[in-house]
Amino acid sequence: DAKTTQPPSMDCAEGRAANLPCNHSTISGNEYVYWYRQIHSQGPQYIIHGLKNNETNEMASLIITEDRKSSTLILPHATLRDTAVYYCIVRNTGNQFYFGTGTSLTVIP
Amino acid sequence: DVKVTQSSRYLVKRTGEKVFLECVQDMDHENMFWYRQDPGLGLRLIYFSYDVKMKEKGDIPEGYSVSREKKERFSLILESASTNQTSMYLCASRLGGAIGVSGYTFGSGTRLTVV
Numbered sequence: 094d095a096k097t098t099q100p101p102s103m104d105c106a107e108g109r110a111a112n113l114p115c116n117h118s119t120i121s122g123n124e125y126v127y128w129y130r131q132i133h134s135q136g137p138q139y140i141i142h143g144l145k146n147n148e149t150n151e152m153a154s155l156i157i158t159e160d161r162k163s164s165t166l167i168l169p170h171a172t173l174r175d176t177a178v179y180y181c182i183v184r185n186t187g188n189q190f191y192f193g194t195g196t197s198l199t200v201i202p
Numbered sequence: 203d204v205k206v207t208q209s210s211r212y213l214v215k216r217t218g219e220k221v222f223l224e225c226v227q228d229m230d231h232e233n234m235f236w237y238r239q240d241p242g243l244g245l246r247l248i249y250f251s252y253d254v255k256m257k258e259k260g261d262i263p264e265g266y267s268v269s270r271e272k273k274e275r276f277s278l279i280l281e282s283a284s285t286n287q288t289s290m291y292l293c294a295s296r297l298g299g300a301i302g303v304s305g306y307t308f309g310s311g312t313r314l315t316v317v
Contacts, residue, residue, distance in 0.1 A: 127305055136206075136292050136308030137245070180245075190306060192237070192245035 097181045102197040105175075111168040113196050115181030118162040124184050126157060128166045130177040131195070137180060140166065171200045205229070206295050208309040215316050221280040223312050225293030233296040234276035235306070236260075236268065238289040245292065251276055283316045290314075 098116040105111040117126060125144050129137040141148055141155045143164070148155045154167040168175055180195040209224035227234065235250040237260075247260030249268040257268050265287060269277040276295075280287055290313050294306040 129306075134311070136294075136310050137306070139305045139307070142305060190247075194242065194244040 096191055097183060097193055099179075099181055099193065099196045101194065102199070104199050104201055105168075105171045107173060107200050107202050108170055111166075111171040111175065111198060111200070113166040113168075113179050113181075113198065114163065115165070116163045117181070117183050120161055120183050122161075126155070126161075126164050127182040127190065128153070128155065129180045129182065129192075130175075131180070132174075132177045137192075140179075171198075173200050173202065176200045206293055206307050206309040208291075208293050208312045210312050211310065213312060213314045215280075215283050215314065217284060217316055219280075219283045219316075221283045221314070221316075223278040223280075223291055223293075223314070225276045225278070225295075225309055226274050227276075227295040227307070228274065229295070229297075229307075230273065231295035231297050231307075232273070234270065235294040235296070236266075236276065236278045237292045237294065238262070239292060239311075240289050248278065283314075285316050288314060288316045 125142050127142040128140040131137040141150055141153050143155045143157050157164045176199050178195040178197050180192050182190045206227045215221050232253050236248045237245040239245050246262050248262055248266050249260050251257050251270040254273050267279045290311050292311045293309040296306050
């Protein structure tokens with residue numbers, strides 16, 4: 094089963110870029126990498142996903158290494174509202190998501 | 203936008219009670235999931251369903267059952283609630299089809315306390 098490893102916590106200054114790393118060394122060739130975030134007391138919210146190429150949307154950018162064994166989520170200008178737990182996810186066998194414990198990002202004023 | 207609605211935001215139940223947690227989605231998604239979330243343990247999959255009347259065990263199905271009689275509704279049942287089932291319960295749905303392509307949409311969660 095493809096699993097992910099993330100640092101448990103990170104801080105980022107408001108207005109700066111937040112770079113959240115994720116290792117997924119057992120990912121297989123057709124598995125996508127997804128990122129979700131969970132703000133306190135809410136359900137997880139989709140951010141972005143990718144397969145091989147870097148992706149960008151209105152929320153974030155996703156950089157995937159060429160060997161696909163790791164990726165980085167980039168929030169280009171972090172705000173206080175970006176304080177949340179960020180989950181990097183790959184598909185588990187049976188087409189389920191394995192969430193893990195994520196990275197708790199604190200954006201500091 | 204897809205909406206996943208969980209019927210209760212907060213519930214308090216007594217030990218031994220039968221508890222029903224309801225989840226409804228409005229976008230004709232085939233797949234539905236129930237997770238529980240506990241501090242330090244992340245989200246853990248309890249049960250999921252690929253379609254009506256289908257169900258599969260997740261990682262921690264013990265003490266739970268599910269029902270999917272209609273496509274839009276996925277119910278989680280605690281047959282005899284126990285205090286170790288106090289947790290945040292999250293429902294999610296997903297369009298079926300190509301593996302890994304479409305993501306999940308989550309409900310806001312039900313915080314269940316068993317006393």
